[in-house]
Amino acid sequence: TRIVVHKDGPRGNHFRRAGPRQRVYFEPDEVHACIVTCGGLCPGLNTVIREIVCGLSDMYGVTKILGIQGGYRGFYARNTIDLTPKSVNDIHKRGGTILGSSRGGHDTMKIVDSIQYRGINQVYVIGGDGSQRGAGVIFEEVRKRGLKVAVAGIPKTIDNDIPVIDKSFGFDSAVEEAQRAINAAHVEAGSADNGIGLVKLMGRYSGFIAHYATLASRDVDCCLIPESPFYLEGEGGLFKYIEKRLKENGHMVIVVAEGAGQKLIAENMKEMGQDASGNALLLDVGLWLSQKINEHFKKNKTTINLKYIDPTYMIRAIPSNASDNVYCTLLAHSVVHGAMAGYTGFTVGQVNGRHCYIPFYRITEKQNKVSITDRMWARLLSSTNQPSFLSKQDVDDAKVEDERTAKLLDGSPSNPKVEDKVASSNSNGVK
Numbered sequence: 001t002r003i004v005v006h007k008d009g010p011r012g013n014h015f016r017r018a019g020p021r022q023r024v025y026f027e028p029d030e031v032h033a034c035i036v037t038c039g040g041l042c043p044g045l046n047t048v049i050r051e052i053v054c055g056l057s058d059m060y061g062v063t064k065i066l067g068i069q070g071g072y073r074g075f076y077a078r079n080t081i082d083l084t085p086k087s088v089n090d091i092h093k094r095g096g097t098i099l100g101s102s103r104g105g106h107d108t109m110k111i112v113d114s115i116q117y118r119g120i121n122q123v124y125v126i127g128g129d130g131s132q133r134g135a136g137v138i139f140e141e142v143r144k145r146g147l148k149v150a151v152a153g154i155p156k157t158i159d160n161d162i163p164v165i166d167k168s169f170g171f172d173s174a175v176e177e178a179q180r181a182i183n184a185a186h187v188e189a190g191s192a193d194n195g196i197g198l199v200k201l202m203g204r205y206s207g208f209i210a211h212y213a214t215l216a217s218r219d220v221d222c223c224l225i226p227e228s229p230f231y232l233e234g235e236g237g238l239f240k241y242i243e244k245r246l247k248e249n250g251h252m253v254i255v256v257a258e259g260a261g262q263k264l265i266a267e268n269m270k271e272m273g274q275d276a277s278g279n280a281l282l283l284d285v286g287l288w289l290s291q292k293i294n295e296h297f298k299k300n301k302t303t304i305n306l307k308y309i310d311p312t313y314m315i316r317a318i319p320s321n322a323s324d325n326v327y328c329t330l331l332a333h334s335v336v337h338g339a340m341a342g343y344t345g346f347t348v349g350q351v352n353g354r355h356c357y358i359p360f361y362r363i364t365e366k367q368n369k370v371s372i373t374d375r376m377w378a379r380l381l382s383s384t385n386q387p388s389f390l391s392k393q394d395v396d397d398a399k400v401e402d403e404r405t406a407k408l409l410d411g412s413p414s415n416p417k418v419e420d421k422v423a424s425s426n427s428n429g430v431k
Ligand SMILES: Nc1ncnc2c1ncn2[C@@H]1O[C@H](COP(=O)(O)OP(=O)(O)O)[C@@H](O)[C@H]1O
Pocket: 038, 039, 040, 071, 072, 073, 102, 103, 104, 105, 106, 127, 128, 129, 130, 131, 132, 133, 134, 135, 137, 156, 276, 277, 279
């Protein structure tokens, strides 16, 4: 593969096989870095900002570090702030991002104009797949203009939907915080006759948070995720399963990822459109499911007590936990070492336990999804005892998709030539 591995430290850096080939070397005193956070929030953003600033400053003596406010549009529409180890000292204890974030507003020309105008020569982008695509476009424009500017990414996704890397920072914190909502749902459901606790968790296209929060909790009777279609009526459907659990246990807990059942809901309601970045706006599966379950039991003249909990933004807004703080620190130091070693056009990430530099396009060509033919999902099914809701056709389709994904991630890159072209464009100190 074209993934590259490095050892910590500027001198110890070594790259195996073909890595990002463009080199942009800097002396520490000529570095003028900037940091931007884009897309949705995620626990750990402030820790990454803090550790990039401290890494640049403490390890390399860099003094000029700017914070770009309010996401990509901040490059051309907002003022910048100076970041120093002192000013970021305590920020990892807070959720969100001290820089602010936004969706949309990626105007490549204006952004690169601003980079040029401000004399910035290292750009650190903390963001999800959309942001990494945006960073890739900035990298291309910088290259076209022959600027001596390094562009590097740190992948952020609470949904854990970025492929190639082992997991994203903030994911563990989100799963941990989700336990509080699940516990509350369990207590409420257990204290009522025919109590049903329904918890909605984040996960637009990938249900990892719901999956791992369910496995961790053991109080969940049913977990619904976008990757596994489900149905309500008839044998093997959700209603029959709820009836069975209430009969056996008197109460139950359901966890639903926000992207689950979207096709099913869309059959009943009109679609919602897109956000400023072009991401599909979702129909609220939690409210819809609550209504459907209530209607079903009313029709059957059975009294139930359904409590719906939506902790999604509360989870996303927490600071990262201890293990995510360590992970954020490693990622931040890794990206700083990469840029200071002269690399550009890459994202950092842990792959099979090793810290790697990954070309932008490698992590944006596919989304990481829960594999419903994998052992982890089987473990969940056996821990909840829920029906799989899957037909043989669904399983076959999922297997084909898994194979396609494996081939895509292990095979040759679909955009292999960008860096080869880059490698031969030596101008303005770009080697
Ligand atoms: N294909 C793209 N090209 C350039 N910029 C993009 C692209 N996709 C998204 N972006 C920009 O990246 C930023 C974050 O994207 P978004 O999808 O909202 O969040 P995330 O990075 O978390 O996936 C936005 O400012 C958006 O305009």
